[in-house]
Amino acid sequence: xxxxxxxxxxxxxxxxxxxxxxxxxxxxxxxxxxxxxxxxxxxxxxxxxxxxxxxxxxxxxxxxxxxxxxxxxxxxxxxxxxxxxxxxxxxxxxxxxxxxxxxxxxxxxxxxxxxxxxxxxxxxxxxxxxxxxxxxxxxxxxxxxxxxxxxxxxxxxxxxxxxxxxxxxxxxxxxxxxxxxxxxxxxxxxxxxxxxxxxxxxxxxxxxxxxxxxxxxxxxxxxxxxxxxxxxxxxxxxx
Amino acid sequence: xxxxxxxxxxxxxxxxxxxxxxxxxxxxxxxxxxxxxxxxxxxxxxxxxxxxxxxxxxxxxxxxxxxxxxxxxxxxxxxxxxxxxxxxxxxxxxxxxxxxxxxxxxxxxxxxxxxxxxxxxxxxxxxxxxxxxxxxxxxxxxxxxxxxxxxxxxxxxxxxxxxxxxxxxxxxxxxxxxxxxxxxxxxxxxxxxxxxxxxxxxxxxxxxxxxxxxxxxxxxxxxxxxxxxxxxxxxxxxxxxxxxxxxxxxxxxxxxxxxxx
Numbered sequence: 001x002x003x004x005x006x007x008x009x010x011x012x013x014x015x016x017x018x019x020x021x022x023x024x025x026x027x028x029x030x031x032x033x034x035x036x037x038x039x040x041x042x043x044x045x046x047x048x049x050x051x052x053x054x055x056x057x058x059x060x061x062x063x064x065x066x067x068x069x070x071x072x073x074x075x076x077x078x079x080x081x082x083x084x085x086x087x088x089x090x091x092x093x094x095x096x097x098x099x100x101x102x103x104x105x106x107x108x109x110x111x112x113x114x115x116x117x118x119x120x121x122x123x124x125x126x127x128x129x130x131x132x133x134x135x136x137x138x139x140x141x142x143x144x145x146x147x148x149x150x151x152x153x154x155x156x157x158x159x160x161x162x163x164x165x166x167x168x169x170x171x172x173x174x175x176x177x178x179x180x181x182x183x184x185x186x187x188x189x190x191x192x193x194x195x196x197x198x199x200x201x202x203x204x205x206x207x208x209x210x211x212x213x214x215x216x217x218x219x220x221x222x223x224x225x226x227x228x229x230x231x232x233x234x235x236x237x238x239x
Numbered sequence: 240x241x242x243x244x245x246x247x248x249x250x251x252x253x254x255x256x257x258x259x260x261x262x263x264x265x266x267x268x269x270x271x272x273x274x275x276x277x278x279x280x281x282x283x284x285x286x287x288x289x290x291x292x293x294x295x296x297x298x299x300x301x302x303x304x305x306x307x308x309x310x311x312x313x314x315x316x317x318x319x320x321x322x323x324x325x326x327x328x329x330x331x332x333x334x335x336x337x338x339x340x341x342x343x344x345x346x347x348x349x350x351x352x353x354x355x356x357x358x359x360x361x362x363x364x365x366x367x368x369x370x371x372x373x374x375x376x377x378x379x380x381x382x383x384x385x386x387x388x389x390x391x392x393x394x395x396x397x398x399x400x401x402x403x404x405x406x407x408x409x410x411x412x413x414x415x416x417x418x419x420x421x422x423x424x425x426x427x428x429x430x431x432x433x434x435x436x437x438x439x440x441x442x443x444x445x446x447x448x449x450x451x452x453x454x455x456x457x458x459x460x461x462x463x464x465x466x467x468x469x470x471x472x473x474x475x476x477x478x479x480x481x482x483x484x485x486x487x488x489x490x491x492x493x494x495x496x497x498x499x500x
Contacts (some may be wrong), residue, residue: 097264102351102378111358116365117478119399140400183354192361197374198401202381231350 022215023060026050027071027083033179034085034236037065045236046085046100053226054219078210082219085203094209096220099202101232105138106177106195108164114192115171124171130163131173132156138196141173148173165190184237264336264384266498271429271439274498278427278441280331281341282494285388287322287330288345288375289368293450294321299366302359309356314349315342337386337498344379363477368450372494373399385499387433392492396455398480407431407440408495415444415490422446433497442495447485454478455485 028035028042035044042065054061066074072093075083085100086093107129109115115123118140125145131137133150142148149169151160157174164172174180177193205223207216268274291314298304307313319330333339348371349356355364372390380387391397391404393412404412411426423444431440452460454476461482464472474482485491 097382097384099382102381111360114361115479116355116361116363117367117370119401120479123479178351181354183357188354188358192355192358194355194365197370197377198399200377200381202383233351 021058021060023062024054024219025062025064025079025081026054027074027080028063028065029068029071029083029085030065031085035065040065046232049226049232049235050082050084053222056226057218057222072206075206075208078208081208081211081215083206083208086206087201087203094207095204096207096223098224098227099204100223100227101203102178102200103176103203104178104195104197104200105173105175106181106193107141107171108161108174108177108180108191108193109171110164110167111190111192113170114194116194118194118196119198127170128168129171129173130160130169132160135173135175137173138199140196140199146171161187161191178233179236182233182237184234264386266337266385266500271427274429274439275427275441277335277337278439278496278498279425281338281388281496282425282441282443283322283326284318284331284338284341284345285372285375285390285494287318287325289372290321290325290450291317292366292368292371296367299356299364300362302362306356310349310353311346314346318345337384340382340384341379341388344375344382348374348378365478367454367478369398369454373402377401387495387497389495390492391495393490396483396485396491402492404495405433407433408442408493411442411495412444412490412493415493420444431497433499437500439498439500440495441497442493444493445491447487447489447491449487451491452485452487454480455483455491457482457484457486 028047030037030042031044031046033044034046035042037043042063047063051061064080065071071080071083074080075093086095087103107115107118121140121144124141127146128149129141129146130149130151133152133156137148151163153159160169160172161180163169174193177195179185181188181191181193207220211219268277292299295309295317298306298309308317322328322330331338333342351374352364352366355361356366358364369390376388376390380389389402389404389408391402391408391412393416394403394409397403407428414420414426423446425441425443428440431438433440447455453462458464458472458474461473461476463475463477476482
């Protein structure tokens with residue numbers, strides 16, 4: 001009896017979701033390597049992830065990309081239902097409670113040179129550390145006596161990793177190495193990364209205050225459920 | 240009866256979902272006593288989670304062991320056992336949103352370290368009680384729920400700048416160092432401030448136990464010196480920090496929790 005009722009309730013629940021199929025207007029902020037623009041249309045793993053969540057519940061997705069300020073205005077006015085990714089959660093922006101993913105800068109090393117605890121900053125002294133040009137370097141590293149070497153160009157990250165593997169750098173600074181040092185990423189066979197944990201921040205899905213409460217709750221439930229099954233980090237690193 | 244249970248479960252799930260969808264959690268409590276009890280339990284959960292990390296150092300740093308007991312429900316089971324062993328009472332019920340989220344964070348921190356923990360090429364992973372505590376506190380405090388937890392220490396013992404104590408914590412730690420302070424007694428302040436906002440604050444002193452001395456003690460405590468003649472001993476710990484020379488039972492810092500009102 002209990003099982004039958006469970007099946008009935010679940011079916012009704014799924015049916016109710018399907019009959020009220022809705023086209024979610026999803027704003028994407030350009031956020032390489034997770035979201036890029038191609039012919040003005042957003043694509044990338046974060047777009048795939050959102051689409052997978054929404055369409056698996058029988059709804060449609062209408063994607064659009066805007067610069068951050070304009071996107072936030074559109075979200076506030078109800079021209080977008082959700083917007084992502086948004087770094088940190090501020091007082092004025094409504095977001096889902098659970099972050100989509102965490103941002104923590106770190107250092108990557110050849111495994112034999114791995115430094116697991118980066119608060120031991122005295123160990124950076126004299127190290128040659130590569131990084132992509134133009135990114136913010138944490139003060140902890142900048143003032144540590146490490147020799148910082150910026151790499152310019154579109155494929156600076158890839159080149160930096162090659163140079164690290166070849167022993168031309170002692171370490172390579174990465175703004176979020178969890179997407180590099182991951183069990184599904186082939187780089188993790190040779191390279192290991194550790195983190196400046198105190199500098200962590202979260203990345204969220206922002207929600208329009210105009211979005212119907214019921215839809216918002218259902219959508220957040222769908223995101224939570226997906227994230228429990230497969231986090232965005234795992235999804236990004238799928239082979 | 241079963242139907243009733245099922246409907247109740249559904250209602251709980253629906254209400255939980257609604258609560259979770261709020262962007263900010265507004266803390267309310269019946270009394271300061273209730274708040275203090277919540278903070279006591281959370282501090283103890285934090286401590287129990289660190290104990291598990293300490294006890295599992297051989298497994299964490301092994302390149303061959305099965306690590307499945309370090310993740311998900313298996314890890315949580317270990318934390319519950321450690322809680323019972325250390326505090327001689329059962330692990331608290333998940334009857335508060337903060338506790339639910341805190342438990343979720345404990346498990347997530349382990350999961351975020353999965354690649355490192357399961358790395359078959361690296362022996363010392365650096366996932367020690369202190370680094371785990373830092374990661375857990377940063378993760379939980381960054382959820383934007385109006386609650387902050389910090390694993391802090393007196394400035395002269397501080398190894399991680401991000402755990403630096405604020406003025407209230409410095410004052411509290413100073414009190415802990417006074418002869419008149421009763422050892423192990425925590426300090427609760429129902430009318431404190433945090434970042435210029437009114438907050439409940441609670442700090443528990445941490446005294447050096449055996450699990451701390453391998454890094455913070457004297458050279459004889461250093462596992463790197465084990466089975467070596469004394470003239471070959473190093474006074475740098477496994478992470479490369481100079482050891483502070485602290486002794487068993489000396490104050491090392493505190494676990495500080497604050498809830499915005």
